[in-house]
Amino acid sequence: MELLIFYPLALIVVVLAFLVVFNKSPIGSAVSLIGMMLGLAGVFVLLQAHFLAILQVIVYAGAIMVLFMFVIMLLNLKGDDKVWKVRERNVWLSSFTGVLMLGVLYKFIDITGGAEFNSPASVPENFGTAERVGTSLFTDFVLPFEVASILLLAAMVGAVVLAKSKVD
Amino acid sequence: MVPLSHYLILSATLFSIGVLGVLIRRNAIVVFMCVEIMLNAVNISLIAFDRYLNQHDGQIFSFMVMCVAAAEVSVGLAIVISLFRNKATVNLDELNLMKW
């Protein structure tokens, strides 16, 4: 039953990802990316990670992508006329590398996979809820949490400094 | 029941697409977006494993990934803006001052 939901969702996500890569205009890429993230939120829900699904929508699709849009519109970027007009040999090499990467990863999955993981383990009722995630976040992982806040502070300062116009 | 390998395949596919995008696109911002695709793919992988092993570590990790992604995007876009101020382009091919 879940398979029925999973396959279309997965397909949409992959197609949108392709669209991000092969889109002429940056706005188009950005919009495809938002769609992809919403799709991924759905996948998270399938995995019973509700809190993270909401977080994905709010933070990723809501804040980060809006930031992207801001910058694209600020810089008033037109679309690239020739997205392929790169040093030609690079295109083939890059594509080949991408395919190779895919193959390697599939091989890994083959190795790590196996029949044990065919059905998920039983999980408690509150798996993936905000309560559950919050508890472990504030008890087991409080240090990374605090460090993350410092990281965000650093990022904020950095962004302000970098984007400031030169004051003489 | 969806086998774990399906989620992993999805994650791998998305990751490869992200890599492809980084290697092919010339526009700095689009490259950035492809990096976001890669990060998301990793997120899927983490959470899938989490679900199938009844752990909560992966979700915390994923939380951190999102946090870092946010920080990284803000700083990265600030860099792109100052680059644009200096050279009026975000075409990566034209930024080759590091050539020997």
Place this chain on the structure above:
Amino acid sequence: MSFVNLAFLVPLFPLIGSIINGFFGLKIGKDRVSWVACTGPVLSFIVTLVLFAGTLFHTAGTPYPEQSLFTWISAGNFHVDFGFQIDPLSLVMMMVVTGVGSIIHIYSIGYMHEEYSYYRYFAYLNLFLFSMLLLVMGNNFLVMFIGWEGVGVCSYFLIGYYFEKKSACDAGVKAFVVNRVGDFAFLLGIFGIFKMFGTIDFTEVMLAAPTTLIYNSEAATLITLALFVGATGKSAQIPLYTWLPDAMEGPTPVSALIHAATMVTAGVYMVVRCSALFNLAPLTMMIIALVGGGTALFAATIGCTQWDIKRVLAYSTVSQIGYMFLACGVGAYTAAIFHLVTHAFFKACLFLGSGSVIHGMHHEQDIRKMGGLKDHFPITYVTFLVSTIAIAGIFPFSGFFSKDEILYHALMDGNVIYWGMGISGAFITAFYMFRLVFLTFHGPSNVDPHVHPHESPKVMTLPLIILAFLALTGGLLGIPLIHGWHILHNWLEPVLAFDLETALHASERMLAEHGHHTSFAEVLHKAQHTSHNIWLEITLMVFSVGVALAGIATAWFFYIKRPELPGKLVKGQWGFNLVENKYYVDELYDETIVKPIVKGSDMLWKQADVRGVDGAVNGVAWVISFLSKIASSFQSGFVRNYALIMVVGFIFLMIVSQMEF
């Protein structure tokens, strides 16, 4: 405290003089330079006399005193001291070197007076004296070799003293290179000695010789032959004599000191010092005698045809040293040393006399432009005449005694052929030496009218007088016939004594151990039964004086009585041209040895060095540069390329991590 502790002073004084003159000579002025330069050799001579006096009280039978300054090399089984040996043989040489050396130093003050690099000359001359003293005083082969090389180097410096003249530089190089060939052979000999004996100390080697080397074995013959080739290089015998005539490019006192009295006699000294070894190699002795006698005759013939006053004397030196080697070759070592001493006296006097003439004639050296000079150079003429009579071997001058002793031993201990070579050489010697005297001092004057010949100052004529006196009376050292009056022989006896019987018995024993049974009884019989016939000796003496007088008479006939005759007789004769051009030996060496070596070196330079070695070194640099260019093309400046490479690396790592090794 033993007197031998003073031994190190003898070479030290000239060394100090050389250093002072070399470094400060230009600043301290010519007078001080002369004083510094001459006190060194004179002080050495005084110390030598002290050592001589000390040796007179030496008890017979005990080994002679040695002074070892320090242990120089001590590597495993190889021990070499830096030491001096004061025995009669080295004392004779030391007295000749320091005595004649001092006289020549004093003479040089006058001769070199107008030179600019006055100090350089004296610095080198003192350095030469130092090296020569090391050579004769050393107590092992290595110290002797240091002196050997040192005199070669100083000879190069002094021959090339007038370095602005290309001919002088070439002559210096030629002397050094030809000497080097001999030195190489000498070194091989020393290596052989070390291999056979395990030591290179003179006393030890000579004591161990009879019981280590087998009589007439290949080892003995080869080692002694190698040593002899070294001696031919230093003493200018066939085949390594070509440097000596060219060495006349140097100042005349240099020719007197180095190429008459001291350096060229170093080879003779070495052979006599190693007499114990040579006595065990009869084949080498025969070769030595033949080479010595042959050179005596050969050089004498060339001397008849030369027109440069110094060249005649140079060939005369080669010839007289041939006599010394002839004496060594028949085993008459005392006779060789005796002739060495008397030759030092009269040859130095001859060279200094010729220097006086050259100096007075403002550096004219061609005897065809001289003549009738005896009125202008009275003192020089008398001393020159005295020395020439000495070299011709007329009784009672010193040359008679020494040369006659050589001829006597050549006949008695050798055979008629040796004696024949010697006596013919004596005839020709008398002839060409008196030719020189007559053409230079007698006869009509061919002097260039612009040249005003004048006698030399006292500082130059006084040494001439001293040397002429020694040439006159030197014969007292070795009066034959009367038993016990041969002073030199008695003095050198302990050093040169060799017990042939014991040596032969030891050799028979050593051969028997290896399974060969030979008997040296015939050799012993022949050595023990040489007759000593007093009437034969007197007859030979009278005969050799007669031959010398005949030579003088011939010269008188050709150059005084009928002076136009020589020119007519030899005009167009191919034999004369051959001899006048020194038998074309120089040209032969040039074609067969020098040119191929030069060509080979040239090719090695162009091909091996410039293309090969430089090419390899440059090539390495070029390869690195090329690889760097390739490597740096990775730094394209495109971020994307960097990302690509990172991804490729990552994939590679993933693959590698899964491979099963």
